Amino acid sequence: MSLNTSLLKQQVFIDGTWLDADSGETIEVVNPATGEKIGSVPMCGRAETARAIAAADAALPGWKALTAEARAGHMHNLCDAIMDQIDDLAVILTTEMGKPLAEAKGEIALGVKYIRFLAEEGRRIYGDTIPSPWADRRILVTKEPVGVAGSITPWNFPNSMIARKLGAALAAGCTMVMKPAEFTPYSALVYGVMAEKSGLPKGVINIITGDAPAIGEEMCENPALRKITFTGSTRVGKLLAGNAGRNMKKISMELGGNAPFIVFDDADLDRAVEGAIASKFRNSGQTCVCANRIYVQAGIYDVFAEKLKTAMAEQLKVGNGLEKGVTQGPLINEAAVKKVAEHVQDALSKGGVLVTGGHPSNGPGTFFEPTLITGASKDMKVAREETFGPLAALFRFETEEEAIELANDTEFGLACYFYTKDLGRSFRMMEALQYGLVGVNEGVITTEVAPFGGFKDSGVGNEGSKYGLDDYLNVKYSCIGGL
Ligand code: ADP
Numbered sequence: 001m002s003l004n005t006s007l008l009k010q011q012v013f014i015d016g017t018w019l020d021a022d023s024g025e026t027i028e029v030v031n032p033a034t035g036e037k038i039g040s041v042p043m044c045g046r047a048e049t050a051r052a053i054a055a056a057d058a059a060l061p062g063w064k065a066l067t068a069e070a071r072a073g074h075m076h077n078l079c080d081a082i083m084d085q086i087d088d089l090a091v092i093l094t095t096e097m098g099k100p101l102a103e104a105k106g107e108i109a110l111g112v113k114y115i116r117f118l119a120e121e122g123r124r125i126y127g128d129t130i131p132s133p134w135a136d137r138r139i140l141v142t143k144e145p146v147g148v149a150g151s152i153t154p155w156n157f158p159n160s161m162i163a164r165k166l167g168a169a170l171a172a173g174c175t176m177v178m179k180p181a182e183f184t185p186y187s188a189l190v191y192g193v194m195a196e197k198s199g200l201p202k203g204v205i206n207i208i209t210g211d212a213p214a215i216g217e218e219m220c221e222n223p224a225l226r227k228i229t230f231t232g233s234t235r236v237g238k239l240l241a242g243n244a245g246r247n248m249k250k251i252s253m254e255l256g257g258n259a260p261f262i263v264f265d266d267a268d269l270d271r272a273v274e275g276a277i278a279s280k281f282r283n284s285g286q287t288c289v290c291a292n293r294i295y296v297q298a299g300i301y302d303v304f305a306e307k308l309k310t311a312m313a314e315q316l317k318v319g320n321g322l323e324k325g326v327t328q329g330p331l332i333n334e335a336a337v338k339k340v341a342e343h344v345q346d347a348l349s350k351g352g353v354l355v356t357g358g359h360p361s362n363g364p365g366t367f368f369e370p371t372l373i374t375g376a377s378k379d380m381k382v383a384r385e386e387t388f389g390p391l392a393a394l395f396r397f398e399t400e401e402e403a404i405e406l407a408n409d410t411e412f413g414l415a416c417y418f419y420t421k422d423l424g425r426s427f428r429m430m431e432a433l434q435y436g437l438v439g440v441n442e443g444v445i446t447t448e449v450a451p452f453g454g455f456k457d458s459g460v461g462n463e464g465s466k467y468g469l470d471d472y473l474n475v476k477y478s479c480i481g482g483l
Contacts, residue, residue, distance in 0.1 A: 001091055001101070001322060002091070003038075003091055003092065003095060004085075004088040004091070004092070007085065007088055007089065007092060007186075007190050007193055008038070008039060008092060008186055009186065009189040009190065009192060009193060010026075010039050010040060010041055010042075011041075011042060011189075012041070012042050012044055012048065012052075012189070012206075012207055012208045012209055012210075013189065013191075013192030013195075013205070013206060013207040013208075014048065014051055014052045014055050014206050014208070015051075015052075015055035015058075015059075015202050015203045015206065016195075016196070016202030016203065018192070019042070019048070020042050021042035021043050021044045021045070021048060021210060022044075022045075022047055022048060023043065023045075025042070025043035026040035026041060026042055026043055027040060027041055027042075027043050027182050027185075027209065027210070028040050029041060029096055029182075029183070029184075029185060029186065030183075030333075031095050031096065031098075032096075032097070032098040032183075032329075032330040032331065032332055032333060032365060032366050033095075033098050033319075033320040033321060033322070033329060033330045033365045033367075034320070034364055034365055035363065035364040035365060035366075036364075038095060038096060038186070039186075041182075041185045041186075041189070041209040041210075042209055042210060043209075043210045043211060044208050044209060044210030044211070044215065045210055045211045045214040045215070045218075046214050046215070046217065046218040048208060048210070049177065049179075049208055049210075049214070049215045049218035049219065049222075050218055050222060052177045052206040052207075052208050053148055053150070053177050053206075053218070053219070053222045053224050053225050054224065055202075055203040055206050056148040056175040056176060056177050056203055056204070056205075056206055056224075056225075057147075057148050057175070057224040057225075058203055059175045059201060059202065059203030059204050060145075060147060060148060060174075060175045062201060063170075063173060063174075063175050063201065063204050064144075064145050064173040064174075066173075068122045068123040068125065068171070068173075069123060071119070071122055071170060071171060071173065072119035072120060072122055072123060072171070074170070074198070074199070074200055074201075074204075075115050075116070075118075075119035075122075075167070075170055075171065076116060076119060077198035077199060077200075078115065078191075078194055078195065078198045078200060079112045079115050079116050080198065081194040081197040081198040082108065082111075082112055082194050083109075083112060085194075086105060086108050086109065087105070089104075089108050089159070089187070089190055090104040090105040090108060091104075091322070092186050092187055092190065093107065093108065093158060093159055093184075093186075093187045094321040094322055094329070095186075095322070096158070096183065096184045096185075096186050096187065097155060097156070097158055097183070097184045097187070097329075097332070098284070098321050098329035098330040098331070098332065099283055099284070099321050099329045100321040100326050100327055100328075100329055101321055101322055103282075103283065103321075104159075104321070107157055107159050107160045108159045108160070110160050110163075110446075110448070111159045111160035111162070111163030111164075112163065113448045114160065114163045114164045114167045114448040114464060115163050115166065115167035115170075116167075117167070117448040117449060117464070118167030118168050118170075118171040118448070118464075118468060118469065119167065119170070119171050121171060121465075121466055121468075121469055122170075122171025122172060122173075122469065124466070125143050125171075125172065125469060125473065126143075127140065127141045127142040127143055128140075128141035129141070134481070136481060136482060136483045137479055137480060137481040137482075137483065138479075138480045138483065139477065139478075139479055139480075140477070140478045140479075140480060141475060141476070141477055141478075142475075142476050142478065143473040143474065143475055143476070144173070144473065144474050144476055145172045145173030145174045145472060145473065145474075146172070146174060146226045146227045146250050146472055146473060146474050147174060147224070147225070147226035147227065148174065148175050148176070148177065148224055148225045148226055148227075149165070149169040149174045149175070149176050149177075149225070149226070149227040149228075149229060149472060150176070150177045150178075150179070150219035150225050150227065150228050150229070151165040151166070151169075151176060151177070151178045151179065151228075151229045151230070152179045152212070152215070152216060152219070152228070152229075152230045152231075152232065152236075152240070153165070153178070153179070153180050153181060153188070153230075153231050153232070154181050154231050154232045155180075155181035155182075155183040155184040155332055156283060156286045156287055156288075156332070157283075157287070158180060158181065158184035158186075158187035158188060159187045159188075161231050161254075162178060162180065162187075162188055162191060164448075164452070164463040164464055164468070165178075165229045165231075165252075165463070166178070166191070166205065167468075168463065168468045168469050168471065168472050169227075169229075169472050170204070170205075171469060171472075172469050172472035172473050174227070174472050175203060175204050175205070175206075176204070176205045176206065177206045177207075177208060177219065177225065178191070178205065178206070178207050178208070179207075179208050179209065179210075179212070179215050179216075179219075180207070180209065181232075182209065182212065183332055183333065185209045188207055188209075189207055189209075191205060191207060192205070192207050216236075216239075216240055216243070217243065219244075220240060220243035220244045220246075220247055220249065221243070221247055223247075225249065226249060226250060227249055227250040227251070227252075227471070227472065228240055228241075228244045228249050228250075228251050228252075229251070229252040229461075229471070230251070230252070230253050230254070230255075231253075231254040231255075231288075232254075232255070233255065233256055234255040234256045234412075234457050234458070237253045237255040237459065240253075241253055241460075250471065250472075251460060251461070252459075252460065252461030252462075252463070252471045253459035253460050253461060254288070254414075254452070254453065254454065254458075254459050254461075254463065255288070255412075255414075255454060255457060255458050255459040256288055256386050256412060256414070256457070256458060257288045257289055257290075257292070257386060257412050257413075257414030257415055257454065257458055258292045258293065258384070258385065258386050258410045258412040258414075259279070259289055259290060259291050259292050259293070259414065259415045259416055259417065259435075260291075260292070260293045260294075260295055260406070260407035260410075260416050260417070260418075260433075261275075261276060261279055261280070261291035261292075261293065261294045261295070261416075261417040261418075261443070262295045262296075262397075262403050262407060262416075262417065262418040262419065262429075263276075263294070263295070263296045263297065263300065263304055263418075263419045264297050264400070264403075264418070264419060264420040264422070264425065265297040265298075265299035265300050266420055266421050266422055266425075267300070267419035267420050267421065267441075268419065268421065268441070269300060269303065269304060269307060270307070271419065271441060272304065272419040272441075273304065273307045273308050273311050274311070274443070275417065275419065275439070275441070275442060275443025275444075276291060276294060276308055276392065276443060277308075277311050277312065277315055277316070277443075278443040278444045279291040279417055279439070279443035279444060280294070280390070280392045281312075281316055281327070281328065281370060281390055281392075282444065283329075284328050284329055284330070284331055284368070284389065284390050285340075285387060285388060285389045285390040285391065286331065286332065286336070286388050286389065288386070288414055288415075288458075289414060289415035289437065289445075289446070290386075290388070291392070291417060291443070292382065292386055292387055292393075293376070293382070293383055293393065293395055293406075293407075294376075294392055294393060294394050294395065295394075295395045295396075295397050295403055295406060295407065296394050296395070296396060296397070297396075297397060297398070297403070298396055298397070298398050301374075301394070301396050304394070305355065305372070305374050305394055308372060308392065308394075309355050309356055309372055312356060312357075312370050312372060312392075313356070315327065316328050316370045316390075318361060318367055318369065318370070319367075320365070328367075328370060328390060330365045330366045330367045331366045331367065331368055331389055332366070333366055334366055336366065336368075336388060336389060337360045337366050337367075337368050337389075339387065339388065339389065340360075340368045340371075340387055340388075340389030340390065340391055341359075341360060341368070342381065343380075343381050343382045343385070343387045343389075343391055343393075344358050344371060344373065344391060346380055346381040346382070347373050347376060347380045347381070347382055347391075347393060348373070350377060350379055350380050351375055351377060352373040352374070352375050352376055352377075352380065352393070353373065353374045353375045354371070354372075354373055355372040355373065355374055356369075356370070356371065356372045357369035357370050357371030357372060357390070357391075358371050358373075368389055368390055369390070370390045370392075371390060371391045371392065372392045372394070373391065373392070373393045373394065374394045375394075375396075376393035376394055376395045377395065378395070378406065378409070380393070383395070384410070386412075400425060400428070400429075403418075403429075404429070404432045404433065407433055408432070408433065408434050410456075411456055411457040412454070412456060412457055412458045413434050413435045413436060413454050413455030413456035413457070413458045414435060414436055414437060414454035414455075414458035414459070415435060415436070415437040415438075415439065415445075415454075416433045416435040416437070416438055416439070417438075417439035417440075417442070417443055418433075418438075418439075418440060418441075419441050420440075420441070426440050434455055434456065435454075435455060436451075436452075436453045436454045436455050436458065436462075437452065437453075437454075447464070448464045448465070449464070449465055450464060450465050451463070451464060451465040451467040451468065452464050452465075452468075453467075
């Protein structure tokens with residue numbers, strides 16, 4: 001389980017060539033479990049980004065002209081190359097991001113599923129013929145790739161966040177320029193290696209690391225780039241959407257969440273506890289669909305809290321993700337640890353009761369103990385902001401109406417979850433909750449076959465499923481006259 005350094009690329013990938021930044025400057029990459037330096041990657045700016053866009057633009061006509069079947073073939077070859085080295089890729093992912101090795105492997109396998117599914121969906125990009133209001137004309141609707149797509153992705157799923165975007169873009173006939181998060185560039189750069197190994201034409205994917213605002217600006221302003229797809233914070237998403245909008249680029253935005261997880265008196269409690277553990281503590285709480293506010297109905301509040309405490313003690317093991325049995329890796333950096341500590345302190349100062357955890361673990365590495373707080377209330381930070389860490393805060397509620405009101409009382413609308421055995425209530429809740437993803441008696445619902453996208457400040461557009469391709473396509477209407 002050592003790092004395969006031949007896959008640890010320290011250069012960016014433009015037009016099929018590995019390059020340094022013009023300035024020669026680099027960014028250091030650190031292992032969050034040990035604090036040790038792994039390596040560095042180029043600190044690129046606008047000039048290199050413009051070159052990457054030009055390469056993607058030059059590759060576009062050839063890629064677009066392939067049959068959907070041929071494009072799918074390339075994409076499957078890319079996936080085969082990834083699967084051939086999934087163990088090495090998982091070690092790279094865990095080393096730079098921290099998540100347990102089994103989860104890293106699961107993430108890469110899911111990324112491959114996205115690419116394979118979308119490759120096949122690309123063969124079903126159907127058009128339309130519309131009954132014409134003119135006797136001598138016919139109306140044809142076809143779909144075309146939007147052109148060069150630029151992606152900016154976060155560190156919490158450094159492989160699969162790219163896979164979802166890459167799969168849709170390539171299947172639609174777009175070429176790409178991808179910018180991964182500065183904390184986790186290696187899981188992105190290996191896509192370049194896999195592109196080479198699988199014979200993907202040069203320039204179809206380009207990967208650039210460096211100064212995020214500069215790269216973002218070039219993507220938003222360069223006329224050859226026609227689409228920006230972003231996953232990350234709502235703050236940066238709004239900035240990019242504004243800039244992209246001014247330049248009339250198509251956008252997809254997967255932004256922050258503040259997921260409510262509601263447990264009713266009539267729920268299967270063991271199932272709800274299992275779902276809460278999975279939803280709250282997966283990736284040490286660092287996913288945008290992680291339960292952030294756990295609302296528990298008064299009749300079962302104490303029992304649920306006790307069961308959750310027991311399950312946390314039994315199931316959550318903190319440590320280096322490369323070690324066997326570890327389920328909770330480190331948080332990504334010191335800032336993340338500070339934010340969780342701040343949410344805990346804030347909750348305790350406003351009447352919350354600490355049941356377990358509550359502290360950063362002693363270094364090295366940026367770890368935080370899985371934490372349970374009861375007596376949470378809506379004036380606490382944890383009620384308003386995404387903690388993005390292993391803090392489970394339990395709020396008490398009395399009625400269904402109250403649960404709906406509390407759950408919707410946020411500017412976010414990505415994922416929500418509820419547990420009940422009542423069918424009528426299930427439908428009422430599904431319809432009342434203002435969220436793009438609803439887990440009914442399930443805590444983890446992501447799959448490549450279903451759409452993933454948020455409402456309100458959680459974003460625009462969808463990834464995965466047949467809907468995921470729409471964001472990479474332009475609709476063209478042709479009128480054939482003189483018949
Ligand atoms: P997170 O809180 O998940 O780190 P960010 O939104 O800060 O979310 O980061 C997500 C991605 O956005 C990363 O790749 C980061 O480098 C990039 N990013 C951060 N700031 C900007 C910016 N001003 N313009 C473009 N990309 C940015």
